[in-house]
Amino acid sequence: MDERTLIHRAQKGDTGAFEQLALPCEQMVWRVCYQLTGNQEDAEDCAQSTMIKAWKRIGQFSGSSAFSSWIYRIAVTTSTDLLRSRSRENTVSLTDLTESGFDPPSRLPGPEESILHADRDRRLREALARLSPEHRVPLILFCVEDKKYAEIASLLGIAEGTVKSRIARARHLLRREWTEDTAQEGRTSI
Amino acid sequence: MTCEAYRELLEKELSGEITESERADLLAHEAACPACREEHAQYLQLDRDLSHLASSVPPMPEDFHRRYMEKISEESHPKGKLRLSLPRIGRALAAAACAIFLIGGTLMTRDTLHRRLRSSDYSLAQEAASGNGLRKTISAPAQETVMTFSTADAGAGVYEMAYMAEEAEMDTADEDDVYTGDDAESHIKLIRNASLTLSTTDFSQVLSSLQELCKTCNGYISWQSEYENYSGLKRANLTLRIPQEKYDDFLSRTQALAQVVRREETTEDRTASYRDTAARLESQKALLERLNALVSEAGDLKDLLELQSQISDTQYRIDSLTSQLKGTDDLVQYATFSITLEEATRQTEAANPSLTLGERLMRALQYGLENLGDFLSDMLLFLAAALPFLLPLALLVVIIVLWARRRASRRKD
Numbered sequence: 230m231d232e233r234t235l236i237h238r239a240q241k242g243d244t245g246a247f248e249q250l251a252l253p254c255e256q257m258v259w260r261v262c263y264q265l266t267g268n269q270e271d272a273e274d275c276a277q278s279t280m281i282k283a284w285k286r287i288g289q290f291s292g293s294s295a296f297s298s299w300i301y302r303i304a305v306t307t308s309t310d311l312l313r314s315r316s317r318e319n320t321v322s323l324t325d326l327t328e329s330g331f332d333p334p335s336r337l338p339g340p341e342e343s344i345l346h347a348d349r350d351r352r353l354r355e356a357l358a359r360l361s362p363e364h365r366v367p368l369i370l371f372c373v374e375d376k377k378y379a380e381i382a383s384l385l386g387i388a389e390g391t392v393k394s395r396i397a398r399a400r401h402l403l404r405r406e407w408t409e410d411t412a413q414e415g416r417t418s419i
Numbered sequence: 420m421t422c423e424a425y426r427e428l429l430e431k432e433l434s435g436e437i438t439e440s441e442r443a444d445l446l447a448h449e450a451a452c453p454a455c456r457e458e459h460a461q462y463l464q465l466d467r468d469l470s471h472l473a474s475s476v477p478p479m480p481e482d483f484h485r486r487y488m489e490k491i492s493e494e495s496h497p498k499g500k501l502r503l504s505l506p507r508i509g510r511a512l513a514a515a516a517c518a519i520f521l522i523g524g525t526l527m528t529r530d531t532l533h534r535r536l537r538s539s540d541y542s543l544a545q546e547a548a549s550g551n552g553l554r555k556t557i558s559a560p561a562q563e564t565v566m567t568f569s570t571a572d573a574g575a576g577v578y579e580m581a582y583m584a585e586e587a588e589m590d591t592a593d594e595d596d597v598y599t600g601d602d603a604e605s606h607i608k609l610i611r612n613a614s615l616t617l618s619t620t621d622f623s624q625v626l627s628s629l630q631e632l633c634k635t636c637n638g639y640i641s642w643q644s645e646y647e648n649y650s651g652l653k654r655a656n657l658t659l660r661i662p663q664e665k666y667d668d669f670l671s672r673t674q675a676l677a678q679v680v681r682r683e684e685t686t687e688d689r690t691a692s693y694r695d696t697a698a699r700l701e702s703q704k705a706l707l708e709r710l711n712a713l714v715s716e717a718g719d720l721k722d723l724l725e726l727q728s729q730i731s732d733t734q735y736r737i738d739s740l741t742s743q744l745k746g747t748d749d750l751v752q753y754a755t756f757s758i759t760l761e762e763a764t765r766q767t768e769a770a771n772p773s774l775t776l777g778e779r780l781m782r783a784l785q786y787g788l789e790n791l792g793d794f795l796s797d798m799l800l801f802l803a804a805a806l807p808f809l810l811p812l813a814l815l816v817v818i819i820v821l822w823a824r825r826r827a828s829r830r831k832d
Binding site for chain 1: 465470472473475483484490491494
């Protein structure tokens with residue numbers, strides 16, 4: 230059954246058709262939610278919300294783009310909204326979270342990850358978490374998710390020029406933090 | 420090239436928008452500037468580290484698929500499809516409550532609003548209606564087409580209020596004063612008032628007959644007003660003063676002129692208060708005589724001036740009491756008739772069997788449209804009258820809803 234038929238059936242309330250559409254997108258939704266939120270707990274909330282929102286809004290889906298692109302957009306919006314609400318409430322660094330008992334996923338020993346890489350990724354995510362959502366989201370989409378400027382502009386609903394300037398600014402801020410952090414880490418290890 | 424210009428080129432390089440010639444300039448500057456070279460290297464390292472994050476994603480939770488599909492199934496198959504959801508019931512109930520409030524409020528308040536908005540004397544008449552006196556109300560035969568207006572009561576109300584004030588004054592008077600009247604019959608002081616609402620199709624004829632009847636009974640018109648109501652029907656309010664002895668005669672003949680929709684009669688016994696006033700008058704007169712006698716015996720100028728002052732005050736009280744007695748005598752001698760004469764509505768005429776069914780249908784339709792218009796205008800009036808209550812209520816509801824939402828969102832977070 231092709232995607233168009235599945236979408237049509239899902240729009241009529243067929244949950245089985247929606248399941249067939251959503252299943253191939255699950256990993257992608259999970260990945261982008263995790264990349265943007267930076268922790269497993271928030272990523273899980275956002276990914277669940279993304280799927281449920283997609284089901285609720287399937288009636289509004291015109292089919293002009295692929296279903297995966299559409300659901301990707303929902304995942305980005307949901308994650309950005311969560312980051313914004315967190316940012317409004319309180320800005321908490323990952324260091325604070327770690328101290329309060331939060332266990333970053335990158336600490337979990339993965340079979341293909343070396344301990345060294347895991348530690349580097351954890352620190353980098355900490356540094357990213359200190360950026361504002363306006364800077365963090367475009368930078369992750371560009372550098373981690375490998376999206377083009379135009380795609381990011383479309384996903385976030387902002388001008389391409391704004392995307393470029395935000396990414397440049399985010400890079401500048403992150404480099405400063407990251408260089409200091411790396412230098413400090415180097416001194417500590419010596 | 421300055422380091423500042425270099426950074427612009429570096430930005431282009433990082434975003435992948437640099438040209439070949441610009442890259443050559445960039446590399447040339449880096450060869451000469453170790454700091455900028457280092458900065459470029461840091462950026463490249465950062466990009467590599469960031470791109471490495473793409474592969475450092477923890478595995479998706481095992482129950483991820485099951486959880487969202489369960490939620491979706493619940494959403495798409497709520498318990499009992501035919502059952503109305505709570506928000507839907509709530510909306511229906513809210514709409515029903517609004518409709519009941521609007522229609523019920525309009526029907527319940529339309530008469531009161533009409534009276535209050537059309538007669539400035541209404542509040543006075545209402546207050547007077549709760550005064551002393553013997554009052555009997557006689558219900559007239561049902562007349563579904565005529566709306567009862569009792570603005571004519573206002574005239575009698577003013578009188579009644581004046582006498583209520585007198586009574587209050589009387590209560591404080593000297594209890595030892597004794598009435599020394601002439602004959603026993605004149606002691607009974609009854610003030611009779613009648614309020615009538617009449618309905619007729621021949622408005623002008625009945626109005627002139629009423630005026631003529633008033634003259635025949637040696638009475639007079641104290642107040643008269645005529646106007647047309649919102650349906651184009653005429654209405655007249657009259658206050659007539661009729662000699663006491665002609666009261667029953669006038670009442671029976673008036674009732675014969677048109678259909679009586681409402682009749683209310685009041686008999687007020689003012690005998691006791693009249694006696695008190697008369698006794699106080701006699702007492703003041705005796706005091707005046709005594710004071711006049713003392714004037715001739717006054718020794719010096721100071722005493723004389725004091726006496727003159729007391730004589731003046733006593734004379735003033737005598738005049739006031741005499742005026743009160745005359746006023747009561749006037750009300751006793753002349754009964755007050757407050758009459759509202761209304762032109763009969765078209766529905767009464769529509770019931771006339773001489774009209775064809777088509778004509779009656781047309782008239783019924785016209786009547787219905789007129790009533791609809793009246794009802795809508797009444798509804799507007801009701802809303803305007805209720806606005807001072809509704810606005811604070813609405814404000815309160817908005818505050819509660821905002822508070823509840825905020826609380827709910829906090830809980831959710």
